[in-house]
Amino acid sequence: MRDASRSIGAVVSCAILVSAACAFADDWPQWRGPNRDGKVTGFTAPETWPKALTQKWKVTVGSGDATPALVGEKLYVFARQGDEEVTLCLDAGSGKQVWKDKYAAQAVTGAARRHPGPRSSPAVAKGKVVTLGVGGVVSCLDAASGKLVWRKDPYPRVVPRFFTAMSPIIIDGMAVAHVGGQGKGAIIAFDLATGEQKWKWAGEGPEYASPTLLTVEGTKQIVTLTEKSVVGIGAADGKLLWQIAFVPRRMAYNAATPIVDGQTVIITGRGRGTKALKIEKEGDGFAAKELWSNPQVAVQFNTPVLKGGLLFGLTDRGNLFCLNARTGKTAWTDTARHGRGFAAVLDAGSAILALPSTSELIAFKPSADGYEEWARIKVAGTPTYAHPVIAGKRIFVRDSDSVTMWTIE
Template identity: 50%
Template structure:
């Protein structure tokens, strides 16, 4: 009897550990809802002096964030002359499957970032990737078998190559493809790759589309190279658009943050703006709520917590902004990086600038309060950390690492 009780206890411990390890899927760019929220994270009573590295694997070059679904973590990288899609066991880092295809790398000013930048999307047993030269692929997420692939024979890419991450909604893959002043937003059947609809107009920016649910409808919010716009998910028709023209040395790299019928957007070099989407009869329009020139970002989409936006400015400083009126809460004096990601972990915020430091801070609208800071990479980082429970995956220049916070 005692042996049986010990066996049951051991089994339950394994189940609890597994549930904790895979408590949060991160299946696409900026997380499950594209709002950079990581649920299931529990801040330790006392933060450790350092994070414990569980494993490290060399996976290839690239700035695309890893994605996590169940017990598998997926990456899109570059190895030699190929772009590679990898599936690894999330607990051990061991390779489950690998699929590769020949692809040119970026050239010119972008040559220092030759690998994919677009984060894969996983849904309905499929994984969709978008290569640095515009090759769009859909694979079986369980086996790595190619379901469909669309080449880019005309090499139509933005000036600095691709940066848009695919979106999957109701078994439809949404992508913004093309080149400067000549882009197409495509809605493709996830199972076949067949086109359901196409919108043509502005070229793609380096931001990524998101889904807005409003008045019982689904709208695709797209930051193009010079406009912010909404397309009807059902047919691709343009619902509204507002100018979002970047000034010199800015290129619309920031994906907008959507909160109900409100949108917060930045990245043009002119600060941050908030607008509200309203329905008038059968049509939709926008109303600007506020605009501030004091705080803006170049790369980083903020997070929204209890009515305040938190992020990294284009002057490389962490900030807090009142989402109701655009008034600055605070701007920290320390200089960090203008390229950074930030994740809402509930009781804490985790910022991750390209310097390789994980910065843990309180979501405090009154003052910047740093809780802990950890060096987790010796090379620059341009990908989101994947936070699942108290496990953190970090993709740097060429490796994927798994850390634990106990």
């Protein structure tokens, strides 16, 4: 049970932009960034990394592990204050509050009570902000004013064991969320403007993973880990396109977002290693064929990042690693341990950045030749479970109750 309660923090767990022309280069509008792939744009690593970052502002926002969303100069933060879940819009330059929405939220009980705030990252697109609360409440707000557009609770008080963690995705004018709990749940697409249900797939309930997007031969698919499987769901109509078993055992969870590389989908989970699947058209449907499997390396509470044919992440034991994404072979695993497998891992161009729950931002060389650390900088006084949001030389860090804006000088 003690291990189970530790798992909540990283069961931490937002929206494809409709047009790149309406987005800032440094926007981070959803879980894992503009394309849900953990890739940072507009960041140039310093020639010499400083020993410390410069703090510009720090704001107490409430409890939570949800990564903020940055669009333009607005930072959208999802948190818990007392008995309410709140969405805050902050001015990114100053940290000052622009608007606030709130509603009464379900109490977090059991092993999850150490993390009472939301874990699901907001999604921002088409002038809307979509959130998923710990109790499964889906909300859509006007991004400019904070005015409530709609709010839905499809499975009242039905949640996964450790409450919700998946981050919603906005696609083709729909907000898509995996709601409910074990044995009773569904992936539901809501009309972004009205909240009307567009489609529903009720094959399996959620675990803690967030979906991503895959397109094969013109068919757009929502790919995600469920309570027992990995599935491809038609984005247009919610139909199941393919499914393979991926069952967590003992103290393992389906918490990592699938990694998409063309028609290849990489999945990983404790006790099951890391696997690559090729999604192919087969007759009138689709099939998932295993390309490779590495049973020795797996993550539990982070999603690896793909860069230049290499996969970088943090193992379930807390060691940074590199795999060859084409063969599955382990390139290296560092011996140092960074917490218990909770981390955000990002491709920041010339550097890979990792932020484990130890609150140390780690920069290292993106190479298969071995681990070469460039910097390790303390960025918070409490554990960090959210991703850092990086925009130019600014780094926004969410800790247990605050958001801090740091700069690299």
